[in-house]
Amino acid sequence: MSAELFRFANNTILAASAGTGKTHSLVGVLTHLLLGAHRLTDERHPVTPSRIVATTFSKRAAREIRERLTKTLIELSSDHLESNVYFEGLLETVLEADDAGEVERSRSEGVREIRRRAHAALREAHTLHFGTIHSIALELILGDERARGGGEEFELRDEEELRNEARETIAKILIEYPDTARAETMVRSAGGFDELVEGLLAQIDSVAEVGLELTNVPVASPKEALTSFEKLLRSDIELHLVSENAALAKDVSSLLDRRAPALVDRLGDYFETFLKGKKASANAPALRGDYGSNVRDSGEIQAAMLLAREEIEATWRATHDVLVRADHAIRASRLERGIASFSGVLTRLRDRLRDEPEAAAEIGARFDALLVDEFQDTSPLQHEILRLLWEDNPKARAKGTVPPLSSLRKRGLLVVGDRKQSIYGFRGAEVSGFSDFALALAGDRAKAGWGIEDERSLGDGLGAAFVPLVHNRRSSEAILGFANAFNARFLTGSGRPYEIEYRPAFEDLKLPPATNAAIAQEPASKVVRWIHPAMQGESTRRQATNLVEDARAVADGIVNLLENEKRASGERVAPKDIAVIALTNRMLETVAFTLAAAGIPYVVAGQGFFSNLEVKDVLALLALAVDDTDRLAAISVLRGPCVGLSDESLLFLSSQKGLLPIEEWKGVELPEDERIDLARLVDVVRSMQSAFGRETVGEMLDRAIEALSLRDVLARMPRGIQRVANVDKLVAMANDAIDPSQFLGTLRAREARSAREASAALFSEDDDAVRLLTVHASKGLDFPIVFMPGVGGAPVRADGLRIFQFDRTRKALSSRFVDRNGRRLLAPAFLDARNDDRDRREAERRRLFYVALTRPRELLVLVGDRREAKQSTTGVLHAATILRDLEKSSLVEPFSPPVRRTWAGGSNADSGAQK
Numbered sequence: 001m002s003a004e005l006f007r008f009a010n011n012t013i014l015a016a017s018a019g020t021g022k023t024h025s026l027v028g029v030l031t032h033l034l035l036g037a038h039r040l041t042d043e044r045h046p047v048t049p050s051r052i053v054a055t056t057f058s059k060r061a062a063r064e065i066r067e068r069l070t071k072t073l074i075e076l077s078s079d080h081l082e083s084n085v086y087f088e089g090l091l092e093t094v095l096e097a098d099d100a101g102e103v104e105r106s107r108s109e110g111v112r113e114i115r116r117r118a119h120a121a122l123r124e125a126h127t128l129h130f131g132t133i134h135s136i137a138l139e140l141i142l143g144d145e146r147a148r149g150g151g152e153e154f155e156l157r158d159e160e161e162l163r164n165e166a167r168e169t170i171a172k173i174l175i176e177y178p179d180t181a182r183a184e185t186m187v188r189s190a191g192g193f194d195e196l197v198e199g200l201l202a203q204i205d206s207v208a209e210v211g212l213e214l215t216n217v218p219v220a221s222p223k224e225a226l227t228s229f230e231k232l233l234r235s236d237i238e239l240h241l242v243s244e245n246a247a248l249a250k251d252v253s254s255l256l257d258r259r260a261p262a263l264v265d266r267l268g269d270y271f272e273t274f275l276k277g278k279k280a281s282a283n284a285p286a287l288r289g290d291y292g293s294n295v296r297d298s299g300e301i302q303a304a305m306l307l308a309r310e311e312i313e314a315t316w317r318a319t320h321d322v323l324v325r326a327d328h329a330i331r332a333s334r335l336e337r338g339i340a341s342f343s344g345v346l347t348r349l350r351d352r353l354r355d356e357p358e359a360a361a362e363i364g365a366r367f368d369a370l371l372v373d374e375f376q377d378t379s380p381l382q383h384e385i386l387r388l389l390w391e392d393n394p395k396a397r398a399k400g401t402v403p404p405l406s407s408l409r410k411r412g413l414l415v416v417g418d419r420k421q422s423i424y425g426f427r428g429a430e431v432s433g434f435s436d437f438a439l440a441l442a443g444d445r446a447k448a449g450w451g452i453e454d455e456r457s458l459g460d461g462l463g464a465a466f467v468p469l470v471h472n473r474r475s476s477e478a479i480l481g482f483a484n485a486f487n488a489r490f491l492t493g494s495g496r497p498y499e500i501e502y503r504p505a506f507e508d509l510k511l512p513p514a515t516n517a518a519i520a521q522e523p524a525s526k527v528v529r530w531i532h533p534a535m536q537g538e539s540t541r542r543q544a545t546n547l548v549e550d551a552r553a554v555a556d557g558i559v560n561l562l563e564n565e566k567r568a569s570g571e572r573v574a575p576k577d578i579a580v581i582a583l584t585n586r587m588l589e590t591v592a593f594t595l596a597a598a599g600i601p602y603v604v605a606g607q608g609f610f611s612n613l614e615v616k617d618v619l620a621l622l623a624l625a626v627d628d629t630d631r632l633a634a635i636s637v638l639r640g641p642c643v644g645l646s647d648e649s650l651l652f653l654s655s656q657k658g659l660l661p662i663e664e665w666k667g668v669e670l671p672e673d674e675r676i677d678l679a680r681l682v683d684v685v686r687s688m689q690s691a692f693g694r695e696t697v698g699e700m701l702d703r704a705i706e707a708l709s710l711r712d713v714l715a716r717m718p719r720g721i722q723r724v725a726n727v728d729k730l731v732a733m734a735n736d737a738i739d740p741s742q743f744l745g746t747l748r749a750r751e752a753r754s755a756r757e758a759s760a761a762l763f764s765e766d767d768d769a770v771r772l773l774t775v776h777a778s779k780g781l782d783f784p785i786v787f788m789p790g791v792g793g794a795p796v797r798a799d800g801l802r803i804f805q806f807d808r809t810r811k812a813l814s815s816r817f818v819d820r821n822g823r824r825l826l827a828p829a830f831l832d833a834r835n836d837d838r839d840r841r842e843a844e845r846r847r848l849f850y851v852a853l854t855r856p857r858e859l860l861v862l863v864g865d866r867r868e869a870k871q872s873t874t875g876v877l878h879a880a881t882i883l884r885d886l887e888k889s890s891l892v893e894p895f896s897p898p899v900r901r902t903w904a905g906g907s908n909a910d911s912g913a914q915k
Contacts, residue, residue: 006032009039011413011464013438018854019474027068034121037093050127057374062131076118134342137349154338162341170197170326182318189818190803199803206806209428211381214327219320220812225828226309236283264303271299305825312817353388360394375417379428405440419500420850432497442466451506472509474782482528482891483853484508489882499843529895532865544792544866551594553863560897579771579783581852583790601769614723625688628662641713643677697743698735775848786856792864792880796842798834805833
């Protein structure tokens with residue numbers, strides 16, 4: 001397959017499963033292009049580097065590929081070129097006579113020719129267009145501006161600066177919105193003005209991520225579903241008009257006709273009477289729906305929605321109007337001032353290529369080869385850019401349209417991806433995008449390569465080659481066997497476009513051929529282990545282990561490895577050999593605390609600056625000063641290093657109504673040292689509050705940190721120097737801020753994004769410490785030993801806090817609605833969108849497992865457990881259930897590391913880990 005891939009005769013789809021050498025393949029293709037050992041053109045001359053575009057997902061990946069390409073070219077231009085891994089393939093192609101009748105060379109002549117071409121390519125390699133799709137887009141749009149003689153028409157601005165400006169624009173539009181009643185309803189439904197602004201901004205971003213324009217995105221209508229509900233309800237009422245409770249049925253019918261407010265209570269009565277028990281009609285499940293915690297609640301909520309359906313629809317349309325106005329105002333302002341964000345650059349390039357076919361033809365003609373890595377994590381907007389760049393005849397296309405896949409060029413395009421590793425849905429990525437692209441270009445070849453069971457013939461597509469890579473060069477045989485068996489059970493779906501159906505016969509990872517036989521001879525002790533942490537308290541009704549229990553088990557397991565075990569090489573296990581890969585940042589934080597309590601060195605990557613615990617502690621202190629009734633902030637400060645209150649003392653600060661008001665804290669009887677620390681905290685908070693508006697937030701925080709001796713406390717903790725530096729960085733960021741509430745809001749928004757969008761991790765070999773990282777940050781990396789906590793977790797739940805929903809399946813907008821009585825009314829369209837989002841996130845969570853399970857080379861340790869349900873009423877298959885079955889088949893080894901006695905005493909790690 002390498003020869004077919006490297007010669008690159010046609011467009012090529014490279015389906016590269018985890019650890020199968022896609023970087024080797026990409027560098028091989030680039031090397032063959034640069035040295036003319038390809039069949040991209042009949043002449044097979046070397047391709048000029050400046051005529052090649054190569055995009056990948058992260059700067060780290062782009063840097064790695066460029067470095068490996070440079071190293072390859074250096075080797076091929078040296079006297080030792082014959083030892084290079086690509087040499088024999090290059091020589092075979094270079095020695096062939098080309099279609100123009102060139103005389104065949106001798107081997108010695110071929111060696112000299114390869115060396116000469118490598119020298120030439122190395123001199124110009126810096127002109128190769130290589131980077132993330134954002135950086136390539138910026139390069140192309142700026143180049144196009146210069147070619148037009150306009151110079152640089154815009155400058156890039158910091159994303160957060162632009163988002164703050166966007167918030168101000170949205171706020172102004174809301175304040176000046178002509179329909180004040182609708183604006184008030186939007187604010188009420190969002191839970192506050194600031195929350196509404198943030199929700200609207202997030203909605204604008206989410207629509208832009210998938211390449212749509214808000215003007216063209218429809219608003220979902222609550223009327224249709226509610227009208228269907230009313231018809232079903234009237235049909236059910238007819239059935240009960242002859243029952244012993246006919247009076248209730250008649251009353252509900254009358255109230256329904258008159259749209260009377262009393263319908264809310266009476267429909268609750270109706271549901272309780274007619275939708276329960278053996279006498280319930282066949283309509284009962286459909287009428288009950290997905291509303292409320294019980295039957296009566298469901299009736300009342302749906303009655304309230306029936307009464308408010310006109311208002312709900314009007315509010316939704318007003319919300320869409322605000323979104324369109326805000327989007328237009330934000331775009332116009334940036335265009336007028338000549339500024340753009342990185343995300344805006346993509347839209348700008350797409351619009352230029354789409355709306356000006358002449359420009360698309362001119363830009364596309366500059367390139368002979370386009371290589372796209374990590375295609376499964378590209379968004380629909382990025383798909384459109386790629387299609388516009390690689391269309392065969394842009395001038396024949398109507399302005400403002402995007403070409404179909406069938407109009408792409410037949411040569412020069414290499415698309416690399418793995419649908420099983422699509423984990424960036426929150427950035428707009430569609431897992432189906434890679435599959436659709438492959439099937440369109442490679443036709444039946446792709447269908448056969450994935451083992452897709454579909455009787456339809458797709459034909460030849462565009463004649464693209466389909467090259468699957470399944471030989472894993474990373475993991476032991478035991479890990480591969482486990483991963484294959486687990487994924488076959490876990491990566492399942494019902495045919496929805498955001499799900500994938502794992503095909504074992506075509507996607508199982510295999511050991512490399514005989515050339516890597518040493519891997520197949522690894523010791524049998526290299527198994528997959530499963531630690532079942534004990535749930536604290538046998539009487540608990542919890543279904544699964546929690547974060548703290550999993551984190552403690554991780555620490556116990558790591559201590560056991562460090563003290564008692566050796567690697568395959570015979571060396572003792574060192575901390576830097578171990579990585580903990582977590583599904584969530586919260587899990588990562590909890591593990592960090594338990595490792596610190598156990599005295600295990602660790603370094604954290606893959607999470608943003610704002611996810612560091614010391615940063616969270618200082619922000620919690622600021623939040624408490626802004627609102628001293630903020631219970632979560634108060635508990636975080638009380639349990640954290642600012643005070644370090646014990647569990648017993650925290651109980652003394654609480655009453656049946658919860659945490660006592662801050663003004664009562666000084667009067668509570670506590671141990672002397674804690675009483676002094678608590679009094680000092682109260683004084684600091686009051687001092688901060690009195691400084692509002694007189695000092696910058698940075699000055700205020702710096703004084704508070706000094707008064708609480710926080711830097712001294714942090715310096716004595718593990719990684720103390722870094723912790724103090726992080727706090728100082730936060731203070732520096734706050735030096736220009738005046739409004740503490742606004743500063744908090746800005747940082748919380750940045751924290752939410754950095755937690756989701758952390759770039760791939762980088763670690764120094766000088767750090768002999770356990771590596772902590774998220775699954776997203778682990779992509780492209782591997783480690784000797786991997787711990788994965790949280791395997792007992794439940795499937796994703798619907799997000800009940802979101803204000804707006806963009807239904808990516810139906811491409812429609814909807815929003816939460818709160819009526820004048822404070823009742824939250826989630827119309828059917830909103831619930832449909834929320835459930836669609838939940839199912840998408842659950843499908844992605846399963847793919848996160850695939851990524852995590854394919855990171856270890858030698859040992860995989862899974863941590864967490866879930867109680868077996870006596871019977872499943874939902875049909876949901878949990879990861880722990882699969883593990884239990886694999887445990888029986890010896891693919892997983894149960895493991896119980898000795899429990900550290902420090903956990904039994906309830907150390908401070910408990911409080912920190914739960915913050």
